[in-house]
Amino acid sequence: MRPESIAFRPDELLGSRDARIRVRWLGTAGFEITCDDHVLLIDPYLTRASLARTAFGRLTPDLDVLARHIGRADAIIVGHTHFDHALDVPVIAKKTGALVFGSRSAVKLCRAAGLPEERLRMVERAPSTEPIVAEVGPFRLRFVPSAHSRFALGRVPFPGEIDDCDAVPVRVDHFRCGAVFRVEIEAHGRTIVHVGSAELTEVAKAPREADLLLLCVAGWRSSRDLPERVARVLSPRAVLLSHWDDFFVPLDRPARALPAMAMEPLVERLARAARDARIGTLPLLGELGL
Template sequence: MDMGFSRRGLFGAGAAAAAILAGAGPAAAASGMTLRWWGNNGWEIRIGPKTVLIDPWLTRFKTGTYTPAGADPKTPLSVNRALIDGFLDRGELRADHILVTHGHYDHLTDVPYLAKRTGATVIGTETHLSLMAALGAPEDQLAVASGGEDLTFDGYSIRVLRSLHSAVGARAQVPFPGSRPLSRRDRPRVIEDLVEGGTLAYQVTGAGASVLNFGGSNYIEGELAGLRPDVVCLPAGGAKVTQYVPRLLRALGNPRYVAATHWDDFDLPLGQVKDAGGLEPLRTAVAAASPASAFVVLDHLGSFVP
């Protein structure tokens, strides 16, 4: 089942969005959770007055990622503070928690500034926290995780899972690999300085729904035992991973919703949505592996209620 939504149709999703989704997948009442996509693997999860962000990257500077030469590792890091401030000052963006799946530039670059502006608690590995502290994130807001944590907060819970980064290229390699200790404080300057540093996945539960997010197109199947999320945010790709989509959806009990993530060309600014080439293969794979699951595709800032 294929569900496509536009920003205009679902921006600020509420009762109307729930009505549009009625009947998608197995019958169930709409939850009190709203999911909004900020492009790439950037997700906002609103649960009543609380907000959890995953890998928020609004700046989206050009790197050449989708050119034949690939990303230029010496691309300078930058943060579009004016853009971020606009969303924050208008009340369109807030955060109680920010969850980082891995350390690469398209997942971590904006997080230190967002942490300072929102006061959010940030969860990531030791490497992620080292990178963010060096980029100016308030250190008392940083919480280290290694996978296995199951944490309860006011109105929602966060389960941290060990995971894997996408395996890319003929040799199934991880781009910009590496790690660094918390004690290290030299400031990252270019995108290759933001090393992967281990990869985490997160399940956020609250208001009658749960969403499982992967920041890369790979996973550790044993970590998923017993998980039955309502929504899985599934990245495009995974060509080098054996039975990437069917094995994952089977392990999760064929979730009601499969939300496409990390499929857009992130060299383009926020608001310009272009398939980088992985969306249709992902759609086809989900339809074949779990035909009863609703396949959700959002525009930037599009949202839905599971």
């Protein structure tokens, strides 16, 4: 299945061009959500370093790409701290003055980059306590502990924490996973849920219904019954698939699927489990209205 064969049209999902909430896909697991002149970024990774540089070189944000595609942000959410979720966060936060919400590792990363403490929000919680809730403009944010898919020979790639350091990490293996969150976002009666790794925990009470689920594809077959659990726990009205694209290809080229994404069986199982849900994709930097 080619991802473009199930692409949403810009006016197709839960809204129109004059919708109050706009959702733009930034590639990989990254999204920009705009509402009432407030901008929320989730896992914004636009640098898209080449495979060679990722494997053998030093990772640094592409400042030109970030300047072209990121104008402003009130808050940035870091679902976990692998490089393809967190590399660009400190630069974007410095440029925009945004608050950063994330794990202890996310806070360490931003602190090492020189962000002031008053702009950092650590949202890990003690075991058996309620998820942390925060408000940014019209957005109500709920940070639910989750997990990373074990797609690397049955293991989470680069587990553990980003250690305290004097310099920002520059190698892939230094961007340790840290704690993982799914994020539930409410605004104007709509609920958007971001699942940035293809795994789901069910211990915390979920929203009654997700108007839009932003679901990671990469590694989904390593997570037992993920399509069925997603449908049962989150009851999505619509599912926007993400993190299926080849993020080693620059942002100005059309998105293409990484090998072995198995999009067709995923869509078939989601469609069976969430019978009324619309399931689709967007082109890079494409957007939808709610």
